[in-house]
Amino acid sequence: MAELFSTRTLGRWLPWLLIVLAALLLPVLLPPFRLNLLGRFLALGIAALGIDLIWGFTGLLSLGQGIFFALGGYALGMHLQLQALQPGQLPEFFSLYGVKALPAFWQPFHSALFTLFAIWLIPALVAGVLGYLVFRNRIKGVYFSILTQAALLVFFNFFNGQQKLINGTNGLKTDTARILGQLAGSDGMQRNLFWLTLVLVIGAFLLCRWLTGGRFGDALIAIRDDEPRLRFTGYNPTAYKTVVFAVAGALAGISGALYTVQSGIVSPQYMAVPFSIEMVIWVAVGGRGTLIGAVLGAVLINYAKSLVSEALPETWLFIQGGLFLLVVTALPDGLVGWWRSGGPGRIRAMVGWPAPAATYPELDLDPAVQAEKTEWQGGGR
Amino acid sequence: MDLFFDTLFNGMAIGSVLVLAALGLAVVFGLMGVINMAHGELMMIGAYTTFVVQNLVKNGPLEFLFPIYILVAIPIAFLVSGLVGLLLEKTVIRRLYGRPLETLLATWGVSLILQQFVRSVSTAFALGLVLAVAVGLLVPRLLPARWGRQRWAPLLDLGRWLLAALLGIGLASLLGGVRVLDQPWFSARNIDVTAPRWLRGSIDLGALNMPVARLFILALTALALLAVVWFLQKSVWGMRIRAVTQNRAMSDCLGIPTERVDALTFLVGSGLAGVAGVAVTLLGSVGPNLGGNYIVDCFMVVVLGGVGKLLGTVVAALGIGILSYVIGSGSLLLVWPAMPSALNALVSFFATTSMAKVLVFALIVLFLQFRPAGLFPQKGRMVEA
Numbered sequence: 186m187a188e189l190f191s192t193r194t195l196g197r198w199l200p201w202l203l204i205v206l207a208a209l210l211l212p213v214l215l216p217p218f219r220l221n222l223l224g225r226f227l228a229l230g231i232a233a234l235g236i237d238l239i240w241g242f243t244g245l246l247s248l249g250q251g252i253f254f255a256l257g258g259y260a261l262g263m264h265l266q267l268q269a270l271q272p273g274q275l276p277e278f279f280s281l282y283g284v285k286a287l288p289a290f291w292q293p294f295h296s297a298l299f300t301l302f303a304i305w306l307i308p309a310l311v312a313g314v315l316g317y318l319v320f321r322n323r324i325k326g327v328y329f330s331i332l333t334q335a336a337l338l339v340f341f342n343f344f345n346g347q348q349k350l351i352n353g354t355n356g357l358k359t360d361t362a363r364i365l366g367q368l369a370g371s372d373g374m375q376r377n378l379f380w381l382t383l384v385l386v387i388g389a390f391l392l393c394r395w396l397t398g399g400r401f402g403d404a405l406i407a408i409r410d411d412e413p414r415l416r417f418t419g420y421n422p423t424a425y426k427t428v429v430f431a432v433a434g435a436l437a438g439i440s441g442a443l444y445t446v447q448s449g450i451v452s453p454q455y456m457a458v459p460f461s462i463e464m465v466i467w468v469a470v471g472g473r474g475t476l477i478g479a480v481l482g483a484v485l486i487n488y489a490k491s492l493v494s495e496a497l498p499e500t501w502l503f504i505q506g507g508l509f510l511l512v513v514t515a516l517p518d519g520l521v522g523w524w525r526s527g528g529p530g531r532i533r534a535m536v537g538w539p540a541p542a543a544t545y546p547e548l549d550l551d552p553a554v555q556a557e558k559t560e561w562q563g564g565g566r
Numbered sequence: 567m568d569l570f571f572d573t574l575f576n577g578m579a580i581g582s583v584l585v586l587a588a589l590g591l592a593v594v595f596g597l598m599g600v601i602n603m604a605h606g607e608l609m610m611i612g613a614y615t616t617f618v619v620q621n622l623v624k625n626g627p628l629e630f631l632f633p634i635y636i637l638v639a640i641p642i643a644f645l646v647s648g649l650v651g652l653l654l655e656k657t658v659i660r661r662l663y664g665r666p667l668e669t670l671l672a673t674w675g676v677s678l679i680l681q682q683f684v685r686s687v688s689t690a691f692a693l694g695l696v697l698a699v700a701v702g703l704l705v706p707r708l709l710p711a712r713w714g715r716q717r718w719a720p721l722l723d724l725g726r727w728l729l730a731a732l733l734g735i736g737l738a739s740l741l742g743g744v745r746v747l748d749q750p751w752f753s754a755r756n757i758d759v760t761a762p763r764w765l766r767g768s769i770d771l772g773a774l775n776m777p778v779a780r781l782f783i784l785a786l787t788a789l790a791l792l793a794v795v796w797f798l799q800k801s802v803w804g805m806r807i808r809a810v811t812q813n814r815a816m817s818d819c820l821g822i823p824t825e826r827v828d829a830l831t832f833l834v835g836s837g838l839a840g841v842a843g844v845a846v847t848l849l850g851s852v853g854p855n856l857g858g859n860y861i862v863d864c865f866m867v868v869v870l871g872g873v874g875k876l877l878g879t880v881v882a883a884l885g886i887g888i889l890s891y892v893i894g895s896g897s898l899l900l901v902w903p904a905m906p907s908a909l910n911a912l913v914s915f916f917a918t919t920s921m922a923k924v925l926v927f928a929l930i931v932l933f934l935q936f937r938p939a940g941l942f943p944q945k946g947r948m949v950e951a
Contacts, residue, residue, distance in 0.1 A: 246667045322938040327601050327666045331865045332931060338862050339927045342920040458858065462674055469671065502682035509675025513668045514661055535718040 208383050217372045221447055224379035226487040228443035230480035231389045233467045235433030235440070240465065241473030242397055243429050244409030245325070249333030250437045251461035252340045253308035257438025258451035259344075259351065260307055263291055264300035265362035265369065265446075278352045288350055304442040305435040312434025313427055320426045325412070334458065341456040356452025359445055369446055382443050386480060389436055393476050396432065405429060466505070469512045472519025481521065568773040569900060573892055579780040581887020582787040586845055587860050588867040588879050589790060590838030595865075596874035597811045598831055600659055601670040605864060606857020607680040608836045611650055612643035612843020613852040614684060617757045619643075624760075633762045636844065640786070643840035650680075651836020655829055663828075677857060684854045685754040690741035698734025702727050756853035765848065779848040786845055790838060795876065797834070807831050811874070870930050872940030881941060886926060894922030 212220055232254055239245045266276040275287055293299045319332055345354055360370035367374045396402060407415040408422050415422055445451040454460070464483075471482020486508070493501045516523055591605050602608075619639040623631045631638060654676060662669045705726040706714065713722060742748045761779060768777040798804040809817040810827045818824050846852055846860075867886060871878025892898065896917030899910065916925045937943070 246670070318935050322935055324934065324938050327670065328869060328938075330601075330667065330670060331862075331869055332934065334862055335866055335927050335931060339924050339931070342924045342927075346918060346920045346924070458862065459678075462671075465671065499682065499686045502678045506675040506677075506679035506682070509671050509678070510658060513672040513675070514658070517668070532721075535721055 204383070204387065208380060212376050212379065217375060220379055221375050222488070222491055223484070224375065224382045225444055225447045226484045227379075227382045227386050227480070228440050228447060229464070229467070229487060230386050230440075230483040231443070232437045232440035232464055233471070233479040233483040234386075234389050234393050234476060235436030236464055236468045237473060237476060237479035238393055238396065238405075238429055238436075239433045241468060241475070241479070242402065242405040242409060243426060245426065245430065246327075246330045246465065247333045247430070247433070248330050248458075248461050248465065249337035250433070250464050251456040251458075252337055253312055253434040253437035254441035254444070254461075254464075255340070255344070255451065255453070255455035256308045256311060257304045257441035258445035258455055259357065259441075260294065260300055260303040260438070261442040261445055262357035262359055262451040263294040264297065265359045265364070266357055267291065267295050268297075269362050276352075276357075278355065279349075282349045284349050290350075305438045308438030308441075309431045309435035312437075313431035316427045316430035316434075317423070320423045320430075334461075337456055337458060337461055341453055341458070344456060345453040354453060356450050356454070358450050360449040364446070370449055375447065378443070378447055382447070385439060385443065389439070390476055390480065392432075393436075396429075397476070401425070463505075466509055466512065468519075470508060470516075470519055472521030472523070472525075475519070475521040475525070478519050478521035482519065569897060571774050573888065573895075573897055575774060575776060575780075576895075577888030577891040578784065578884060579887070580891055581884035582780075582784045583842070583845060583849070584863060584867050584883035584887055585880055586783070586787045586790060586842040587839070588864040588871075588883055589787075589794060589876075590835040590842065591864045592868050592871070592874075592876055592879040593794065593838065594832060594835035595868050596876075596879075597807060598828060598835075599666060600663075600832070601666050601673065602659075602835070603670055603674040603861060604654065604677040604680060604857070605836075605839050606859070606861035607677045608647045608651055608839035608857075609843040609846060609860060610684065610852070610854065610856040611680070612647045612840030613759075613847045613856060614752060614757070614843075615639060615643040615646045615840065616844045616847045617752075617759055617852075620759050633764065636762065636765065636782075636848075639844050640841055643844045644837035645840075647840025647843065648833040648837030651839070652829060652833045654836070655832040659832065660825075660828070677861075681854045681857070684752055686750060687752070688742075688748055688750045690738050690744070690747040693741060693747075694734040694736075694738025697737050698730040701733050702730035705729070752854075754854060756851040758851045759847040761848055783845045783848065786841070790841055791876070791880065794834075794838070798876075803827070803830055866927065866930055870933070870940050872942035872944065874944050875940075875942040878940055878942035886930075889929070890919075890922050890926050893917065893925050894919045 211223065215223065232250060235253075236247065236250055239247055270276065275284070279287075294303070315333075315336060319329060324332060344351055347353055348355075351357070360368075362369050364374060367377075397405065404415065404420060404422075404425050407420075408425060412422050441451070441455065444455075463486075467482040467486050468479045469482070470486055471480070472478030490501060490505070493504060512519065518526060587609060590608070591602065594600050594602050594605070616636070616639040619635055619642055623629060623635045623638070654673070658672050658676065659669060662672060709722075713719065716722075765779050765782055768775050769781070770776075796804075798808060806817070806822045806827050807830070809820075809822055810824050814824060817827075842860075843852075843856075846856065863886075867883045868879055870886070871880070871882035893913075893916050896913055898913050899905070899917075905913070916922055934940070
């Protein structure tokens, strides 16, 4: 029994206990609106995990994750549009533009099974092809960022301009569709979606931990830190980068689909340039290279955003801009990174209670060391 | 033939704005390797400077200047944007040299702040800001100097900026109660600049109709380009900039003040963004979101042209301009009316401004697959190009 409560085992099962508790308690404690928001932000956490994989571990700063996010959202949105219809009927918006027949690429989305795969497979394939082309030519660093941003703009303009294919600027609504016989916008369904999101976030987290834990993860970190050296050692970075970029795309797609059903609409705004850059800052604030940081950052920043926007809408951009500056200049490893590298201890030391050295605690008590310390700190008189 | 000149002129007109907008970025990105996502916002500052200059001369004793206020606005916009850029370099970018991805994120943050600043700045807001900065800078002088050497000095820094922010916000909200002071200067609405009469008409050459404003922008672009080339190739400071670009450590050893060179390069690049902002006001109303419309295009121009090559920037921008116009206007259909129906459908599919952008950007991304370093690549033997 004592074994069960030792610090190590506690550290192992306590997080899971907390998650289960949260899953059970939050739907009771929070009003439906807040729960729905939390579900959305957790969904964004999945996209953030993908960004952490490619940026935090592999050093590829993609400013185009919105593409994959929106593709996942559109895949589900199209299915839900079709599902509500009688055979032979068209989604309502088509009649506005005088479209008589369903465009061919809509056809497979009648099938729920196809949609279930399309949500993550299409973004993964797009990411894989785009990534392979870019990585094969050894385009990297800021050029990669700029190219992904350009690709994002291509997709945005395309989806925004094509009323007849995909309802253009207006996007696709999912509120009124039915999922397994229940209205997608209803409170009960939203609670189920919250649980689904929670399960998928944990699943994505475990997947990412598994990916980054083994040799594959080592290769990713090697690409981030010194790619030519990895290449000279006989590895092929292109393959690794393509795979990890596709995985991040798939995660963004799942995230987009979950976000879509919980916010009730998918629109080209999901591919807007600022939104994709925002995704990066969630990871940066949470702590890049730490998986839990990505999820935490996504949830924290979005919650802060919704709270601030409700109270003082004009100030959010100032705060967000300040966050970008702060993270880059003062907290390069994010909150989790700061915590793990002994940040709280440093603050404690600043106010006068330095933590004792872990290896030789008796050193701190040595009068000679004490005297030298006070002298070095400018007297302290 | 008319169609050819029409296409050439309109394409050049689109392209010249791109050249002007991307010129500053080419200097900053090409020579210093700094990704400045706030470049578009520096353009916006230039545009708003033009607006302010116009309002100053419109009524009152300076009215005689109205016909040439655009010419007056150009150097002022250069200075204002340049000084904002200089401030940006001194406070943020200086700490981030050699970390381009971090610079990208930080300057994006700056761009958000600048956008919202333009939307919500009022007299009360500005006074609060001045107070906050003054308090933040003055507090350390008032405190005993030895406090700065204490182990808790970083906390003191944090504390003084928090105090400064609180005081600033307090003053701003206090003054915000007064209606006159609370009036936003620009607000979130778009602003319109009235061009002087001589810039409004157009010149007709047979079938070709050339708006004077477009011609003016073409001339301004050519002038700016000449000035930059002269500055970089002939002036002493231009030579120093090129030296630092080629080999920073060696330039430093030879006594070139590299920090001042960095600051100057950034000032010139930002100032050019301001000049581009003046030109943009002639094309229509502008708003706080102006920067977002140009920034991605500018980066594509610089990357396509080849980083660090002004000629590449010019060729790329004009090429993109002409291609966008050819695709967007669907004028291929006029040249070849009898084209097969499948091709016809394809051409008309892309014959809108936004779809033309889709195609042009897709083509650029494709082009970079074959020439990753752009049209005019830098030659080098490094593993890391």
